[in-house]
Amino acid sequence: MTEPVVISSPHRHMGMTVRDVMLRVAAALVPGILVYAGIFGPGVLIQCILAVITGLATEALILLWRGRPLRPALSDGSVIVTGLLLALCLSPLSPWWATVIATVFAVGLGKHAFGGLGQNLFNPAMVGFVFVLLCFPAQMNQWPAAPVEGTTSPGITDSLAIIFVPTDTAVDAVSGASALNHMKSRLGLMEMVSEIRTAPIYGSLGGRGWEWIALAWLAGGVALLALGLIRWHIPAGFIAGMTVFSGVAWLLNADVYAAPLFHLATPGATLGAFFIATDPVTAATSDRGRLVYGALIGALACLLRLWGIYPDGVAFAVLIGNACAPVIDRFTQPRVLGVMP
């Protein structure tokens, strides 16, 4: 006879499940995705669908292989969030195989190699993204051109063609330098920030078009905060870290270092601060720890942007932050009530 199950208190639950959390996070991405598609064409939607389907398929295969039940893991929504975040980090012009490789790598090595949801040390989406970024730098740095006069964003047929039967000419026709990329290469040519910013690809805050996407991620992030799905500590730490780091550089030499607002108004910064760094599985756990963790990622992202070889450094910064999370946790434990220091 098996031991009877003891039903333990509490006998009520607030009703929120992992699935609810994940699906709400995914929903908070929708406004940004729509703005993205509106400005740069439906490529981003295709990438999102491709990544989510690949993610679900990969997860299902690995679960079968591991002999785990399919339903709970597939329905918890976590792989949808991973797929979306990965697709949103990739360029909408990325060839299909890069997206598929990144997703398989993210779900397979980033998540299941560690034991599945909750066990992974590194943010799976960033693991997949960084993998293809390092493997295929040429394809990964093709960004859609800023919506300046004389350009049109590709339609659905063009987008499908670019993603599934990519040719250099087709991609070249619609691609252009991203703001961070442009800034980096021009600074390399000893131009001053103020000169560079007069180029038509810049808007009032950051890259033309991209700044709106950045604001849309911010809006989604505020919604997450308002719904209590994330707490303010990581985004606040991130923004503070990035502002202080870039601000000091800017104050020292405004000619070669862009202002903090320029750094913050990039999609990478707002998506990173509110959606990527806030992945609870790979973040620090206490409030104080999360402030430190966010600040570390914000500052590192900035450091990598200013002196690294890649235009954006948020993905690398998040992975380094993930690696530091356990040690941050160790030194930021809250004081237990009644335990005197």
Next chain:
Amino acid sequence: MTRALHAFPGGLPLDHYMEWTCGEESLLQPLPERIVLPLQQHIGLPATPIVSVRDKVLKGQRIGAASGYVSVSIHASTSGTVTDIGDHPVPHPAGITARCIVIEPDGEDRWCEIKAVDEYMSVDPRRLQEVIRDCGITGLGGAGFPAHVKINEGVENAVDTLIINGVECEPFITCDDRLIQEKAAYVVAGTRMIGHAVQAKHRVIAVESDMPAAYAALARLVGDDIELVQVPARYPAGGEKQLIQVITGKEVPSGGLAIHIGILVQNVATAAAVYRAVTRGEPVISRYVTVAGTVPRPRNLQVLLGTPVADCLRTCGHEPDPRQRIILGGPMMGQHLRSTNVPITKTSNCILVQSEPEPAPELACIRCGNCATVCPVQLLPQQLYLDARAGNYEAARQHHLFDCIECGCCSYVCPSRIPLVQYYRHAKSHIAAEERRRDGADHARSRFQARNDRLRANTEEKPDADAINTAAANSEYVQAAVERSRTRRQARDATPPEAPEPHD
């Protein structure tokens, strides 16, 4: 005078569902067919039966004597015949049985002779403690810690603040609310008595902010000697440590007691029981019980201890339904009952009927940290969970497992539906069992050591003892006898000593 209140960390704003029951007069639960009184209804040692089967007992008669300092007496809750002293099902989540005295009521409900203490103000506080102990008073709020032990600590240590806890923070429970509304004078007088017994400098009665009727009832009676405080409704504000923090801003030291910081907390029902014990000599034989949840007529009942839970449910129109869960206590900390054929005891404050929840599978922890945010003790619940799951009990202890009050806030918010409190309870009982085992081994070792010492001492000391005896034994006859016995002993000592007894 108004007192500045403080906040405690974490906690939850919960829906209270108090309006179901707090506005209606309590009902007297009728005499049951059979009264089953567990010998242990409190923390500490079970009482020792002082009646035998077939004895006639009267209402209020002491039938079990306190068996030690941390123990209290139990009393017959009605008159009748003792029909059994043996094991019967008691309220416990695992459905265990325990020793109980069973009384078949004679229906007359005849009181035994009880004696009041006159003029408690002139009575020695120690005498009050005895009265409290003899009347079987335990903390009636839930934990059931013998009241006299706490009060004695209060007598021996300076009590700065006496807090009478009327903060019913768990949803559905209104038995203290009703008690205050109906017996406010008892609560206030009991507060004065305990205050006198421990010579408290400040006396505070605390109720929750959503208990306006109870507050009004008390406000009419308290004088300058008692502060009446309304505590913001936030679960678990009624927990002893949380209430102390809210009212005084002080933290009870980890592993310590409230009295160590000069505070004594007693429940309002305990205060009322003290009043009855002192002014009338009435022991604790009944209590207020809230019956709530999915029952047709939720209500507060005044129930004789030992009455089956099923009887109380029937009074409220409840029909047994296997799709329902019966909880003894509140939804956050109450215990699931496998059977309703268990008695109401001194600590039963609520019977809650819930429809069987949808089975929710336990998923992996996503480290969201919601549990840490709501923890009123500022623990790291997810870390404790990992420790407990891995069987790493020493790590759990170092992460302050034993400071966990099992309020259930962490499990309530966990999106992965991990029964965190169950893991903590398991870890705690594992550690406790381990300690008992080690203590047992230590005990055996020290007994073995003591036995060896005793044997050695016997052989060494005997000659000395003989030397003393010789002085007295001056007659030749005695001398000869001593001589004979010495030769015999020397012969025996020359043989090899007995092998030590094997020990486990």
